[in-house]
Amino acid sequence: AIVNHKALDISKYKKLDEIPYDFIRKRLSILVKQDDKNLLIVKGAFKNVLAVCSNVEGSDGRIYDLAAARQRIVSLYESLSSQGLRALGVAYRNIGSETIIAKDSEKNMIFLGFVTFLDPPKAGIDKTLEQLDQLGVRLKVITGDNRLVAANISRRVGIKSSHILTGQDLNRISNQALLHQANQIDVFAEVEPNQKERIIHALKLAGNVVGYIGDGINDGPALHAADVGISVESAVDVAKEAADIVLLEKDLSVLAHGIQEGRATFANTLKYVFMATSANFGNMFSMAGASLFLPFLPLLPTQVLLTNFMTDLPELTISTDRVDAELVDRPRRWNIHFIRRFMTTFGLLSSVFDYLTFGALLFILHASTSQFRTGWFVESVASASLIVLVIRTKKPFYKSTPSKYLSFMTLIVIGAVILMPYTPLAVLFSFEPLPSLFLVVLGVVLLLYILGAEITKKIFYKRVRF
Template sequence: MTVFCSDKTGTLTEGLVRLKAACDIAGNPSERVLLYGALNASFETGFHNPIDEAIRTARSFDLSPYRKLDEEPYDFVRKRLSVLVATPTTHLLVTKGALANMLAVCSTAETADGTLVELAAVRDAILLQMAQWSGQGLRVLGLASREMGAREGMTKDDEADMTFLGFLVFEDPIKTDVVETIGRLKSLGVTLKIVTGDNRLVAAHVGQAIGLSNGNLLTGEDLRQMSDEALVSRVNDVHVFAEVEPNQKERIILALKKAGHVVGYGGDGINDASALHAADVGVSVESAVDVAKEAADIVLLEKDLGILVEGVQEGRRTFANTLKYVFMATSANFGNMFSMAGASLFLPFLPLLPKQILLTNLLTDVPEMTIAGDRVDEELIDRPRRWNIAFIRKFMLTFGLVSSIFDYITFGVLLLVFQAGVEEFRTGWFVESVISASVIVLVVRTRRPFTRSRPSRGLLVATLAVVGLTLLLPYTPLRGPLGFVPLPPLFLAALLCIVVGYVVAAEVAKKVFYRHVLY
């Protein structure tokens, strides 16, 4: 994963939304605005959300004189929520929502003394007040009402000619450790991008506070006017996307993928489902709605970027260890095949019996099975890597040929120096093949010199155990059924020299290989 996109609420912030103020159009505290906000939040029956919860818990009102008649739930197009309430004197439509969307359905505004004025006369002052709060990172909603006479029901069309009453101002503090966490992600080669429905000023403030904002910010309106090709060219340089609609989140994800990124997306709402599907790695949380959890690839138990950092690191360890196994298995199998095929051309007997080949595979698999828990060098975790078949093929050819060269050296020593018979040849090659394949795991598992990278205890113990067992087999009662014979001490000394030479040659080949083949 090279890019992770996330909303700010609960991920970058504490997620504990609190109603900081309920104010009239002049920005002064207003009991009327607080009461009407409580009516709207208390009578709505849509999905649970922290905004309404914050309003309900800010002040306890006696709402027994009021009765809910109808409701028009929030949606991501209107960005408003309306409730029709029967009051002791009339039926009242109370609406709250994003400020711009609220102003769009209002024709008048109410001052502190209850006087109604034309909205046009105070619009600039309202927007200025909102900008001041938003610049402090506070979220601002608008509140409006309309007298509905004796009507018992309502529709979306009734959200018109309303009276703007004031502001509901919310705060959600930034997490104290989020800057450090973002730094850790950056050190791992993962860029964080904020994708939020909040207004541009709030998003810009949060981005700047956590060190993301570079002056480049795109809004939902900008995205509507931008072609897909233009978005792909801009998406790398923009770290904050604000006032974004649900379908635009998916578009941002797709643009990042077209720009060559592996994209993660974190979301917990209904409106995040399409983006979670589109992302390479969809991440949700246990407290998310069911749709989001079903769309996600990973569900976290806590909404915390720190957990994501640990997940990235563990994923890369797993990937690195998987590659180790692939490198070892492919190069060893290729080398053995090349050696077996070559030996069969000039030997009048099978170089190894089928049961000896199976035993070779069984023993050499023991150290490789411990690779899953092996230690991983820091340089293999510090940046994202992708599956590269071409690199694996080059690795297999390089180290497979090095393995075969020392197999042929072993053949020469057995046939020309020790004049080995059939059973001695098979025993000698079996011992050399298993020991060299087991020891070379310690070399191939790291890009560093093998003496500077400590393997896991399990790998080291398994390697030593296999080497010891292989040396003992020709001297145990099992040698008969397996077709082995005891080896002379001089061959064991020669074997030590061959294995040491193989390790040295593999170290040299590794240094040259990684210098010329990048991954």
């Protein structure tokens, strides 16, 4: 950033040695040769640089004792930080003819000043965060910057939390205390890489699904620890390798869109699970029960296979279905207890109307064996196709429009099963054309089933929260 800001002539300097930055010292030192002088130059976190200084260079080029100017330097640092400027301390010392430096060379330095950086929030980030908040996603800032910079940035992006937890605070509290604090605190400042990982673990133990965004080397452990690690294309290789998702642009709005798409996919997956489990559960009871009192098989094996094939066709289009807004407005999790209750409730409802169909075919219509199988096939496939339109939404089915593919396939399947007994395929599958009275009675049963499913759904969602 400095080089890009201004072209500097460094031809008079020759690098002799270096001590790399580490997270304990929080400093980087280099030894350079300038003419006949060997200068040790140190840059890093302000407090850590100031800690190895004993003097300060004034604006007039003279050297003064640090003690007299310390408070003024600290006040300037705090003023810069409160404006959102990241300020690094810079110090130097002439070490004579030495050509090799060690960590203990960082002493009796002369404080030279600050290098400041401004990294303002991206335009529109407040609206993106508001959108994420509406989706039930809460933003927390975890940064190595000092608390003043963190507070300034947080305010500018719309985080109004006044309580900030620092790395020193984290060192003093237990994991159990952090478990409670992690949900309450929105801004963590002056944290080290291992502390970021500790915060992520605490948030997960508190019951949260955690996504972490980072682009630096020190973000690696936290990216690994998070449920979803997110980095950007311009990040260091370590961060990109640790991340589950790499954003090609630094734009958080894509996350909001991704969350909505993910929740829509999850909602449609659940629709399929609800349909498949309840239908199979109901068919098991219907088939087993009918076999106890019927002197013939309720459906032939080929008819069972055809029924499964036909009922699967509308379900294949569920992935394209529209999703109601209330199904994506907050995060939801896989709940096997809820699925079990749904399967039992709607599976038994399906069986009730299957038995109602059996009774109508046997005692009202006096169907023959072939007519019984044909009638149940038509009712079974038509009801399974129509019930998808009911259970796909928590609303009344007429208030939630399905996708055109689901609607089209449902109509195609229902039309096909009604017409099939009147086509040459009837012989292949042992079907028999049904009198018009049969179709009327089966139509009444279907209407009662849809009405019963709607009433059951309303009662079910009042008692069972999902």
